[in-house]
Amino acid sequence: xxxxxxxxxxxxxxxxxxxxxxxxxxxxxxxxxxxxxxxxxxxxxxxxxxxxxxxxxxxxxxxxxxxxxxxxxxxxxxxxxxxxxxxxxxxxxxxxxxxxxxxxxxxxxxxxxxxxxxxxxxxxxxxxxxxxxxxxxxxxxxxxxxxxxxxxxxxxxxxxxxxxxxxxxxxxxxxxxxxxxxxxxxxxxxxxxxxxxxxxxxxxxxxxxxxxxxxxxxxxxxxxxxxxxxxxxxxxxxxxxxxx
Numbered sequence: 001x002x003x004x005x006x007x008x009x010x011x012x013x014x015x016x017x018x019x020x021x022x023x024x025x026x027x028x029x030x031x032x033x034x035x036x037x038x039x040x041x042x043x044x045x046x047x048x049x050x051x052x053x054x055x056x057x058x059x060x061x062x063x064x065x066x067x068x069x070x071x072x073x074x075x076x077x078x079x080x081x082x083x084x085x086x087x088x089x090x091x092x093x094x095x096x097x098x099x100x101x102x103x104x105x106x107x108x109x110x111x112x113x114x115x116x117x118x119x120x121x122x123x124x125x126x127x128x129x130x131x132x133x134x135x136x137x138x139x140x141x142x143x144x145x146x147x148x149x150x151x152x153x154x155x156x157x158x159x160x161x162x163x164x165x166x167x168x169x170x171x172x173x174x175x176x177x178x179x180x181x182x183x184x185x186x187x188x189x190x191x192x193x194x195x196x197x198x199x200x201x202x203x204x205x206x207x208x209x210x211x212x213x214x215x216x217x218x219x220x221x222x223x224x225x226x227x228x229x230x231x232x233x234x235x236x237x238x239x240x241x242x243x244x
Contacts, residue, residue: 034174036138039152042177044130050209051128056085056239059211060095063111065103066228076103080112090119107229118164127164129179134158136170143174146181147202150174161187166199178210179203195220206236 059082064074076099080092092112097104118127126133134156143150151171158165168184182201189196197219203210211233218228 033140033142034138034152039138039154039172039177040131040136043136043154043172043179044132046172046177046179046210047128047130053240054086054209054238055241056083057211058083058235058237059233060235062232062234063108064230065099065107066230067224068226071228074099076100076108078104078108084119087121089121089124090116092116103224107224107227111229114163126160127162129156129170129182133160133165139169144171146171147204149180151180152177156184158187163188163197168199178205180210207238207240209238211236211238 061080061082063076063078063080065076066073067075076097078097079095081095082090082092084090118124135158137155139153139155141153144153145151150173152174154170154172155168156170157167163186165187166182166184167187168182170179171181172178173180180203182199182203184199186197186199197217199215199217201215202213204213205211212231213233215231215233216228218226220226
């Protein structure tokens with residue numbers, strides 16, 4: 001078999017052509033990866049737009065408390081009508097209660113009291129999911145589908161530890177950077193008797209803005225052992241600024 005040697009010019013052309021072929025996937029991959037800083041800025045803009053537009057809302061929240069591995073039969077339930085007003089905070093009207101009175105008092109009352117404190121003026125600003133309060137980093141791998149919406153995925157870590165600040169993962173819609181889902185662990189325990197709480201929240205667009213539709217928190221306490229609390233939100237009535 002006769003071996004034909006390529007000329008130096010042909011070898012150079014082949015090398016350049018090979019590099020060009022290799023560079024196409026790399027360029028495409030680079031183009032498909034969004035700019036991290038731009039995504040984070042867009043999240044800040046989306047959150048600010050919601051805060052500027054909404055001055056109040058009411059929503060029905062249904063709480064259910066589960067013990068141990070049983071996630072079917074709640075040991076206590078509560079339905080409340082929640083009212084929020086910018087500059088005032090949250091208030092609650094209990095619509096119904098059932099199950100263990102002790103757990104309602106020690107668990108559900110504590111959750112509502114905590115929500116009131118978190119949403120008081122001057123405090124609530126520090127809990128918004130924005131770059132001022134959280135360090136954010138875009139995860140590689142491109143968008144992921146969540147509830148039929150393509151989402152950027154970011155790791156988040158609070159700049160200050162608090163029981164309502166989450167270390168975990170954030171999903172935001174690629175179209176408008178509105179929050180779709182949040183999962184993680186609280187950066188600080190609620191008390192010395194409980195460990196960190198594993199948190200999950202799901203959001204949907206309501207009247208053009210992202211609102212919570214379902215949440216859960218799982219923790220282990222000295223008194224109750226493994227406990228999971230779920231919250232389902234329904235019937236939002238949103239009050240907008242007059243100019244909206």
